[in-house]
């Protein structure tokens with residue numbers, strides 16, 4: 222079947238829905254393609270609360286946050302095709318998808334919004350020695366089984382990685398009747414929020430072992446135990462003699478998220494090696510004219526509120542492009558250096574002016590340091606921050622009117 | 637009684653020492669700002685949490701529906717609240733906001749559905 226739409230959104234998570242709403246409000250015809258049975262993305266399985274404090278001014282659970290956007294979409298002419306997997310898109314904005322109901326679909330898009338979200342890193346990337354029995358799950362997979370399928374993945378659990386998903390699952394499994402023996406973290410600090418460490422682990426007396434990793438998985442059919450070991454802080458190698466074997470039937474891996482960009486790479490979108498997402502300008506336009514990106518597929522966000530704001534911008538930009546396809550010329554780069562790991566957007570177009578939000582992450586914990594934003598000799602911003610940590614995305618707003626040079630973000634630790 | 641705790645009111649994560657005297661007076665040290673004191677006092681006297689969980693469902697497109705306490709409840713009541721939630725069996729459909737349990741664990745707070753689950 223062949224179709225046409227002003228704006229085609231790939232992915233019906235919070236990013237895709239917010240982008241679709243803004244594109245629709247700007248007068249574009251909008252088609253959202255979602256491979257899952259229903260829209261809402263990863264939020265449908267995040268049943269804990271802690272979403273929406275910034276966007277809605279109240280704390281919601283994941284499904285409630287998604288539900289509000291789905292309700293809004295239903296009041297518009299936006300069409301959502303679920304059970305529809307995008308296989309490919311091209312630089313001339315043709316989208317190829319396969320749907321349970323409609324078979325093969327080829328869609329001609331005025332503009333495309335990429336909103337495919339993230340995937341979890343898996344054990345393959347970690348290569349733990351030992352057998353490969355049942356009972357090893359990524360934390361997100363266990364979350365889906367527990368919260369959506371009503372199936373408890375295990376009774377006695379060890380968790381590797383102290384990212385937020387691992388912490389949230391430690392509490393969930395405890396609350397649903399399992400015993401969480403320990404959370405092991407390779408680093409000397411957690412990338413999870415303090416709030417989750419306190420309310421998920423401390424509240425439930427679950428030990429958090431820093432500088433620890435899993436060195437062996439035991440069991441034939443099913444996990445029977447794992448051996449953990451302390452690691453050298455510098456080399457990250459296990460320290461002989463510190464091993465401890467913990468009986469358990471389940472090992473959860475919470476070792477990070479990776480933007481799902483196979484489609485973008487195949488289409489030839491320029492990628493950022495730090496974010497593993499596309500390189501975009503201030504409108505969230507990628508290196509391919511008319512193709513925009515937002516949400517976790519662009520860079521991993523910790524707060525869905527930021528996802529929604531970013532996606533609204535991408536949705537507006539996509540609708541504008543569909544109406545007047547004028548490719549923006551890239552004028553200046555936004556360069557992260559000196560303690561700043563990355564910044565989004567990575568580019569400013571020749572149309573960039575006025576106040577623009579820059580999102581960034583730092584590579585270490587900084588107390589009492591300042592963020593410096595410069596362009597040539599001009600200081601656009603110097604902002605002292607009580608604390609900056611790798612786990613929390615930061616935002617600053619700068620005025621980019623009349624820039625003549627690239628923009629540099631760095632950390633100033635003195636003065 | 638003395639408790640050590642991390643303040644979670646902002647990313648600074650100050651380490652608080654909270655002391656409760658025999659006469660009930662609470663003193664907080666280690667905090668950088670006023671919010672830390674409020675947090676430490678609350679955690680010492682009556683820590684409150686929103687509980688999120690799952691209620692079993694019959695005849696729905698999914699076998700469970702997510703739910704939460706509409707307001708925070710005392711932390712000490714969490715085990716009883718979880719037990720009462722686990723004992724429930726509801727019939728689909730459920731809408732966000734539907735009351736699953738009124739007055740859970742004698743807290744005066746309702747447990748409400750947080751997902752929309754259609755009937756099969």
Ligand SMILES: Cc1cc2nc3c(=O)[nH]c(=O)nc-3n(C[C@H](O)[C@H](O)[C@H](O)COP(=O)(O)OP(=O)(O)OC[C@H]3O[C@@H](n4cnc5c(N)ncnc54)[C@H](O)[C@@H]3O)c2cc1C
Nearest residue numbers: 232234235236256262263271307337338386516517524525
């Ligand atoms: C476990 C977990 C806990 C979290 N906790 C919090 C929290 O407490 N507070 C908070 O604010 N944020 C939290 N977040 C972050 C927040 O949920 C995410 O930032 C947000 O969901 C990202 O939205 P997204 O739309 O970019 O991606 P997703 O929600 O992942 O949506 C992407 C969608 O695209 C679809 N898709 C992908 N590829 C294709 C394709 N080829 N064809 C069709 N469809 C496709 C997927 O099926 C999915 O529905 C959490 C995230 C996780 C994973």
Ligand code: SF4
Nearest residue numbers: 643646649650668672
């Ligand atoms: S005491 Fe103040 S500064 Fe310290 S963590 Fe709490 S809110 Fe933040």
